[in-house]
Amino acid sequence: MSTHPLDRREFLKVAGVGAGAVLSGCATAPGFLRSGRGGSNIVVVGAGAFGGWTALNLQRIGARVTLVDMFGPGNSRSTSGDETRGVRSSYGDRPHGELWMRWARVAMQRWRDWDAEYAKPLKMQVFFPSGDIILRSDWEPFLKQTKAWWEKNAIRHEVLSVEEVAKRWPQFSLKDVNVVLYEPDAGIVRARRATEAVAEVFRYEGGRMIIGRVVPPEPGAFDGHTVTLTNGDTISADTFVFAVGPWLGKTFALMQNRIRTPLGTVFYYGTPIGDQRFTFPNMPSWNYPGTTGWPGLPVDNRGFRVRGGGGGGVQPAAANGAAANNAGANPGGADSAATRSATPAPTQNVTDPDPAPVG
Ligand SMILES: Cc1cc2nc3c(=O)[nH]c(=O)nc-3n(C[C@H](O)[C@H](O)[C@H](O)COP(=O)(O)OP(=O)(O)OC[C@H]3O[C@@H](n4cnc5c(N)ncnc54)[C@H](O)[C@@H]3O)c2cc1C
Numbered sequence: 001m002s003t004h005p006l007d008r009r010e011f012l013k014v015a016g017v018g019a020g021a022v023l024s025g026c027a028t029a030p031g032f033l034r035s036g037r038g039g040s041n042i043v044v045v046g047a048g049a050f051g052g053w054t055a056l057n058l059q060r061i062g063a064r065v066t067l068v069d070m071f072g073p074g075n076s077r078s079t080s081g082d083e084t085r086g087v088r089s090s091y092g093d094r095p096h097g098e099l100w101m102r103w104a105r106v107a108m109q110r111w112r113d114w115d116a117e118y119a120k121p122l123k124m125q126v127f128f129p130s131g132d133i134i135l136r137s138d139w140e141p142f143l144k145q146t147k148a149w150w151e152k153n154a155i156r157h158e159v160l161s162v163e164e165v166a167k168r169w170p171q172f173s174l175k176d177v178n179v180v181l182y183e184p185d186a187g188i189v190r191a192r193r194a195t196e197a198v199a200e201v202f203r204y205e206g207g208r209m210i211i212g213r214v215v216p217p218e219p220g221a222f223d224g225h226t227v228t229l230t231n232g233d234t235i236s237a238d239t240f241v242f243a244v245g246p247w248l249g250k251t252f253a254l255m256q257n258r259i260r261t262p263l264g265t266v267f268y269y270g271t272p273i274g275d276q277r278f279t280f281p282n283m284p285s286w287n288y289p290g291t292t293g294w295p296g297l298p299v300d301n302r303g304f305r306v307r308g309g310g311g312g313g314v315q316p317a318a319a320n321g322a323a324a325n326n327a328g329a330n331p332g333g334a335d336s337a338a339t340r341s342a343t344p345a346p347t348q349n350v351t352d353p354d355p356a357p358v359g
Pocket residue numbers: 045046047048049050051068069070071072073074075077078079080081084085086087212213214215216243244245246247251263264265266307325326327358359
């Protein structure tokens with residue numbers, strides 16, 4: 001937030017698409033940095049996927065950036081602090097899905113670029129291009145619209161026959177499946193490690209990182225220049241970016257009734273010892289009504305991942321609260337909960353009023 005409100009489009013350009021151009025050396029500093037309208041001293045609150053990348057990209061175009069997080073980048077309570085997250089561009093069920101689709105495609109390329117630059121020095125690959133299959137009994141509007149947008153945007157995809165799927169990935173049970181869409185460029189990101197890595201690179205390149213909790217400003221009391229931490233320290237800047245994810249409603253009273261924070265449930269299952277069918281690259285990520293999932297990733301192999309849908313509006317714990325909102329536990333040991341078939345997956349029985357965002 002700024003006393004001179006940023007042009008939202010301009011900010012999104014910087015935080016998102018603009019950085020690619022900067023990295024490739026063809027961008028100029030955006031107006032709000034050049035003109036001093038917002039100033040170049042920026043505080044980003046929240047070091048999750050959104051805050052971390054925003055801080056890094058702003059710094060790379062010349063801003064002086066401080067990144068503040070109450071628990072640290074990749075922490076267990078944050079949404080980005082789970083083991084893995086899928087990146088796919090199939091959003092035919094969303095009103096603005098075509099935009100999401102393009103953003104997701106940029107994200108895939110960004111993660112590839114990240115690995116090309118950092119996998120070796122950091123000795124850690126973060127993006128695993130598993131491909132993604134959508135399994136359905138018929139051509140639902142979601143599939144039809146996704147396919148139409150893929151065609152319009154020249155995005156690589158395949159319509160697979162059930163026989164083809166059975167041949168390529170015999171570990172799937174294909175009962176009731178008649179239609180399959182495949183996006184070969186989709187993949188899986190090591191979320192927690194990537195979030196930590198982005199923050200580390202930000203620091204390495206000169207960024208300032210503070211572990212501390214910004215006290216949510218009293219309604220109407222935020223002057224746009226200074227925030228206070230719970231230890232009493234104050235931080236001043238010309239521009240503030242609050243990238244506090246599901247805490248947004250708790251941070252600004254104004255947002256309380258404007259955002260929804262559905263709870264998702266993620267399970268990581270142990271697979272049979274020596275059985276590589278459920279490990280990258282031997283199976284794609286998948287989307288079946290009500291659940292999504294993907295293979296375990298080498299070499300730590302935290303398990304075969306299954307996600308159920310969200311339910312209800314759940315506020316994240318306060319700073320001193322307990323539960324993390326990512327169920328990152330592996331409920332079975334290496335020999336238990338072996339997943340023999342990847343559809344009707346064994347997830348917790350959750351009611352999902354809005355099944356689309358499972359990812
Ligand atoms: C179970 C589940 C599965 C999901 N699966 C997918 C998927 O497969 N693919 C996909 O694209 N998306 C998926 N999502 C969504 C995705 O994880 C989120 O959109 C993304 O991680 C949000 O990142 P963020 O940076 O906005 O928030 P977060 O990662 O939650 O980061 C917010 C940060 O703000 C900090 N913070 C909050 N308040 C303060 C304060 N007052 N002072 C200082 N710091 C503060 C927190 O400590 C935290 O680190 C899933 C979400 C869930 C819950």
